[in-house]
Amino acid sequence: MLRVAIIGASGYTGGELVRLLSTHPDVTVTAATSRQHEGKPLSSIYPHLHQRTDLICTNPTSAQLAELADFFFCAVPHQAAMALVPGLIEAGRKVVDLSADFRFRDIAVYEHWYQTHSAPELAATAVYGLPELYRERIRPANLVGNPGCYPTGIILTLAPLLHAGVIDTRSIIIDAKSGTSGAGRSASIATLFCEINDGFRAYKVAGQHRHTPEIEQHLSDSAGHPVTVTFTPHLLPISRGILSTIYATLTTDADEDQLRELLHQRYHNEPFVRVLDRGEQPATQYVRGSNHCDIALTIEERTNRVILTAAIDNLVKGAAGQAVQNMNLMCGYDETAGLTQVPLFP
Ligand SMILES: NC(=O)C1=CN([C@@H]2O[C@H](COP(=O)(O)OP(=O)(O)OC[C@H]3O[C@@H](n4cnc5c(N)ncnc54)[C@H](OP(=O)(O)O)[C@@H]3O)[C@@H](O)[C@H]2O)C=CC1
Ligand SMILES: CC(=O)N[C@@H](CCC(=O)OP(=O)(O)O)C(=O)O
Numbered sequence: 001m002l003r004v005a006i007i008g009a010s011g012y013t014g015g016e017l018v019r020l021l022s023t024h025p026d027v028t029v030t031a032a033t034s035r036q037h038e039g040k041p042l043s044s045i046y047p048h049l050h051q052r053t054d055l056i057c058t059n060p061t062s063a064q065l066a067e068l069a070d071f072f073f074c075a076v077p078h079q080a081a082m083a084l085v086p087g088l089i090e091a092g093r094k095v096v097d098l099s100a101d102f103r104f105r106d107i108a109v110y111e112h113w114y115q116t117h118s119a120p121e122l123a124a125t126a127v128y129g130l131p132e133l134y135r136e137r138i139r140p141a142n143l144v145g146n147p148g149c150y151p152t153g154i155i156l157t158l159a160p161l162l163h164a165g166v167i168d169t170r171s172i173i174i175d176a177k178s179g180t181s182g183a184g185r186s187a188s189i190a191t192l193f194c195e196i197n198d199g200f201r202a203y204k205v206a207g208q209h210r211h212t213p214e215i216e217q218h219l220s221d222s223a224g225h226p227v228t229v230t231f232t233p234h235l236l237p238i239s240r241g242i243l244s245t246i247y248a249t250l251t252t253d254a255d256e257d258q259l260r261e262l263l264h265q266r267y268h269n270e271p272f273v274r275v276l277d278r279g280e281q282p283a284t285q286y287v288r289g290s291n292h293c294d295i296a297l298t299i300e301e302r303t304n305r306v307i308l309t310a311a312i313d314n315l316v317k318g319a320a321g322q323a324v325q326n327m328n329l330m331c332g333y334d335e336t337a338g339l340t341q342v343p344l345f346p
Helices: 012-021 062-068 080-090 107-113 120-125 131-138 149-164 211-223 256-267 316-331
Strands: 002-007 027-033 071-074 094-097 143-145 173-178 230-235 242-249 273-275 293-300 305-312
Touching (some): 062 080, 149 242, 149 293, 149 305
Parallel strands (some): 002 027, 094 143
Antiparallel strands (some): 173 242
């Protein structure tokens, strides 16, 4: 059994990693770290894990950390991750980092949007952990930067169309709506019940969200030339899930079935991407708790636009599930191990 540690186990993605890994046949979680909850059973922080884990939270020093496991999930905020990960890689461990610290090939882009990077050389060697696009790079990697939650569904949806050159790359508008768990478990006024419940709003409008450069980097790779997008995130009064609605002008005479066939061809062998039939629409409640990304494509003939919709669970395909999928690839396990949950509905 592979010994696995979760750094930041008391956070939402850390808790979700423990839930998913509790059904994984090839791994045993040997350590769960939290500074605030040191000494407490993880199941006292997450009662849904009662009798599913007997892990006690620890707060190891950096020097102790590498000895706790062979494989590490780092589920701590940006900046904290870049201080922890280099020591693990130097000690010969494999790491999936869930923060943005190891997502960017171009450190100048990271430093423009986030902060100075303390391990730029290592970041330049990390592989972006979107398996459906970069599977063969992920397999041999020691360090994978797990994608952001919004970029996951958006890149999966647009990449095949950009690769095929069927949309005007200057026309892409992305309207994405996320559940509140996307903001993490730390207390803040912005995520109080009264701030979120029974309401709906956009935030970081007009290219201010830090997922914009992440989305553009991978859409540009798919298109073969630089792509810029208008990306507007919204906050939904639900716990988990992201629905992205994407608009683009068509540059082809292909009809809706032919364009949908592009998605089918790209994803028919993918265990977690479901391309929906004509007339069907994805919904956050149809992917909840699962590692699926559901995608629908519709043409609006009046405006010559394609309208794409994509749903994921931000904590699973948008974070912990994708991280486990990456671990499976890095360790040679069945890619779906620990990830076969049927979505929880209603
Ligand atoms: N929530 C989501 O949907 C997604 C989150 N992510 C990313 O995943 C990471 C974790 O997110 P999430 O679980 O939501 O965050 P939470 O805020 O819920 O949890 C953060 C965890 O990190 C620990 N932590 C915080 N600061 C530090 C530090 N300086 N050093 C060590 N540990 C620290 C916290 O525990 P303690 O303070 O007790 O040490 C806690 O366990 C973040 O980088 C986030 O951006 C990525 C995709 C989606
Ligand atoms: C609803 C909400 O607040 N979502 C978070 C994104 C969560 C995520 O993917 O995180 P990182 O890229 O920061 O790792 C946000 O908009 O910042």
